[in-house]
Amino acid sequence: MKSIKxxxxxxxxxxxxxxTSLSYAQTSExxxxxxxxxxxxxxxxxxxxxxxxxVGDHLSMLPNLEPLDYEGNKTHEVRIDIIAQEIEVADGVxxxxxxxxxxxxxxxxxxxxxxxxxxxMKNRSDEAVTITQPTKEGSPFMQQVAQNxxxxxxEATMPMPHSMDFHAGxxxxxxxxxxxxxxxxxxxxxxANYAGSYIYHCGTPSVLMHTAMGQHGVVVVxxxxxxxxxxxxxxxxxxxxxxxxxxxxxxxxYQYDYEGAQNRNPSHVVFNGHQTILHDQPLKANAGDRVRFxxxxxxxxxxxxxxVIGGIFDRVWLEGHPFNEMRGMQTVLLGAxxxxxxxxxxxxxxxxxxxxxEFADAEKGATGTLKAGPREK
Amino acid sequence: xxxxxxxxxxxxxxxxxxxxxxxxxNMVGAQVLVPSGSFHSxxxxxxxxxxxxxxxxxxxxxxxxQQYNEFLQDHENWKPENVPSIFAYKGYLKNWENTNAxxxxxxxxxxxxxxxxxxxxxxxxxxxxxxxxxxxxYSAQLMDFESTADAKEFANRLMSWYSTFDNENMGxxxxxxxxxxxxxxxxxxxxxxxxxxxxxxxxxxxSLDCGTxxxxxxxxxxxxxxxxxxxxxxxxxxxxxxxxxxxxxCAYNVETMEDKKSNL
Numbered sequence: 001m002k003s004i005k006x007x008x009x010x011x012x013x014x015x016x017x018x019x020t021s022l023s024y025a026q027t028s029e030x031x032x033x034x035x036x037x038x039x040x041x042x043x044x045x046x047x048x049x050x051x052x053x054x055v056g057d058h059l060s061m062l063p064n065l066e067p068l069d070y071e072g073n074k075t076h077e078v079r080i081d082i083i084a085q086e087i088e089v090a091d092g093v094x095x096x097x098x099x100x101x102x103x104x105x106x107x108x109x110x111x112x113x114x115x116x117x118x119x120x121m122k123n124r125s126d127e128a129v130t131i132t133q134p135t136k137e138g139s140p141f142m143q144q145v146a147q148n149x150x151x152x153x154x155e156a157t158m159p160m161p162h163s164m165d166f167h168a169g170x171x172x173x174x175x176x177x178x179x180x181x182x183x184x185x186x187x188x189x190x191x192a193n194y195a196g197s198y199i200y201h202c203g204t205p206s207v208l209m210h211t212a213m214g215q216h217g218v219v220v221v222x223x224x225x226x227x228x229x230x231x232x233x234x235x236x237x238x239x240x241x242x243x244x245x246x247x248x249x250x251x252x253x254y255q256y257d258y259e260g261a262q263n264r265n266p267s268h269v270v271f272n273g274h275q276t277i278l279h280d281q282p283l284k285a286n287a288g289d290r291v292r293f294x295x296x297x298x299x300x301x302x303x304x305x306x307x308v309i310g311g312i313f314d315r316v317w318l319e320g321h322p323f324n325e326m327r328g329m330q331t332v333l334l335g336a337x338x339x340x341x342x343x344x345x346x347x348x349x350x351x352x353x354x355x356x357x358e359f360a361d362a363e364k365g366a367t368g369t370l371k372a373g374p375r376e377k
Numbered sequence: 378x379x380x381x382x383x384x385x386x387x388x389x390x391x392x393x394x395x396x397x398x399x400x401x402x403n404m405v406g407a408q409v410l411v412p413s414g415s416f417h418s419x420x421x422x423x424x425x426x427x428x429x430x431x432x433x434x435x436x437x438x439x440x441x442x443q444q445y446n447e448f449l450q451d452h453e454n455w456k457p458e459n460v461p462s463i464f465a466y467k468g469y470l471k472n473w474e475n476t477n478a479x480x481x482x483x484x485x486x487x488x489x490x491x492x493x494x495x496x497x498x499x500x501x502x503x504x505x506x507x508x509x510x511x512x513x514x515y516s517a518q519l520m521d522f523e524s525t526a527d528a529k530e531f532a533n534r535l536m537s538w539y540s541t542f543d544n545e546n547m548g549x550x551x552x553x554x555x556x557x558x559x560x561x562x563x564x565x566x567x568x569x570x571x572x573x574x575x576x577x578x579x580x581x582x583x584s585l586d587c588g589t590x591x592x593x594x595x596x597x598x599x600x601x602x603x604x605x606x607x608x609x610x611x612x613x614x615x616x617x618x619x620x621x622x623x624x625x626x627c628a629y630n631v632e633t634m635e636d637k638k639s640n641l
Contacts, residue, residue, distance in 0.1 A: 046466060096541050126468060126621050158542060159620035161613030179613045182620050183466040205590045205609045206602075213540060249537065256540030258533055258602070 035193040042188035052138030053081035054101040061144035062272040063237040075116040083129040084158040087151040090275035095254040097214035102131035104273040106217030107141040113195040113224040126159035126182040168198035168219040195223035196320030197339035211300040234289035242298040244268040269361040278368025287375035299336030305357040307331040317341040408434040430515040436626035438550035443484035465492035468619040485549035487624040493616035500627035507573040508628035517564040519557040535603040571625040
């Protein structure tokens with residue numbers, strides 16, 4: 001009798017497992033206007049992997065962008081695991097973030113238009129993972145975090161189901177962006193069909209909560225023929241604006257502020273995940289440099305009126321697409337999950353403040369410094 | 378006030394009310410009668426109709442490490458070293474150092490990192506079963522609050538709790554001070570819990586995105602927001618999932634319990 005009961009339970013369990021994986025049609029690849037569509041079905045599986053949570057040659061920590069040291073297109077093998085991590089996001093403000101790779105925002109992935117990405121992600125939210133030990137494995141991101149742990153990241157666990165939604169990918173969300181339980185992994189391919197800077201984020205409801213808890217980052221897709229400028233830039237930085245909705249918890253840590261998130265009343269609005277990081281560690285350039293900013297507003301709910309005090313944006317490509325060129329802009333308005341690639345000529349030696357010109361946001365932290373040295377050329 | 382405002386009054390028959398009184402003196406681990414009634418689920422069931430739930434018995438507290446350890450002594454096949462991988466992920470009982478010791482660590486804490494299969498096996502051996510999703514939710518929502526403000530404050534606390542479980546310092550069962558009007562304790566504030574049909578068939582029809590949370594806001598209060606997080610999180614589990622924040626308690630059919638009592 002017992003064994004019959006057990007068998008029945010197993011059958012029910014298998015049915016429950018199967019419900020999420022009702023056969024998705026295997027589509028075949030095709031091209032329209034030189035863009036590739038029709039990716040193979042995502043694979044959900046379990047693996048023993050316990051290595052670095054971020055793996056790949058072209059993944060970096062903000063504000064860095066790894067150079068594309070190859071010609072033409074390639075396939076990137078990329079891993080960004082989901083881990084919980086206790087991080088500091090402003091002086092004395094720590095919380096247990098839900099992250100891609102251990103920081104908020106997650107690592108910056110840099111690819112070229114037309115590149116293919118084979119992406120693997122393990123939901124390790126129920127596993128204590130350290131990201132601050134020096135390692136040569138993994139990715140430039142892992143080394144940069146170990147050398148510059150400005151979020152004071154410490155391991156934490158908070159098992160939750162999660163998923164990955166790359167805005168740079170053109171696929172069916174019910175297959176590729178599937179939610180996976182703690183302990184599960186997912187693997188899928190996508191092709192970077194469009195140039196520009198695109199956010200990625202967790203798409204598991206409440207998406208507001210998951211993104212506010214820290215699950216977002218940026219993919220920079222460089223145009224295959226570059227931007228039509230006739231010059232090379234001297235410096236290239238990635239800036240991500242985002243909001244935190246935190247309130248003091250019963251202990252030392254802060255917690256998610258549900259009401260603040262619902263009412264769009266953030267506790268902090270920040271560049272690169274930390275209230276003062278771009279003042280503590282200013283971006284650097286020299287007078288006369290052409291500086292390129294890839295600016296993304298990852299939200300989750302606010303807009304950004306991005307401006308640099310003392311500068312005018314020489315050229316702006318909305319969403320980072322080379323066809324969307326604007327000239328001479330003082331401020332670029334970015335909706336939630338919107339981006340721009342911005343070239344600016346640094347006028348003279350001194351200090352330039354990057355700012356969300358919506359001052360309520362600026363006063364909650366959305367400012368940074370570009371420190372310019374003397375002209376060298 | 379009842380947090381389930383705008384809801385048909387919960388129906389309680391006199392007989393079950395009497396039976397209920399007998400159970401009010403429950404202690405940790407006691408089985409408590411939850412009288413039949415109805416509640417509004419956040420799931421897209423029959424529009425506007427409350428979900429009817431028959432009377433059932435429910436453990437007043439979650440199954441503890443000690444109780445689970447006792448189960449393992451009689452059911453060696455559920456010990457971590459024996460469990461086949463089709464029944465649990467590798468993290469099964471990962472917070473346990475020794476399953477043979479008499480002095481099990483944190484005996485009064487709820488057992489966690491157990492798969493749905495394991496929870497089923499335990500409840501079967503206890504003469505019960507896992508509560509259904511509707512039974513669990515119905516019981517969980519049978520809470521009384523002094524005022525709307527209190528209910529709102531509780532709902533906000535619940536959302537913070539769903540964002541950050543302190544699983545390093547988990548309390549003993551019965552320690553949260555949260556209980557429903559029949560004395561079922563800790564359905565919130567301690568762990569999340571397995572239910573029999575944690576992934577209802579309708580789960581596949583729900584497009585799991587931001588809109589899902591929106592359409593689950595049927596109760597018109599923050600409490601239902603927390604409920605939607607709970608439903609969605611639970612639906613995303615695999616029956617093999619072994620999360621450090623997920624445990625269980627057992628339910629029992631009324632007939633089973635009556636048979637048990639008459640045999641005493």
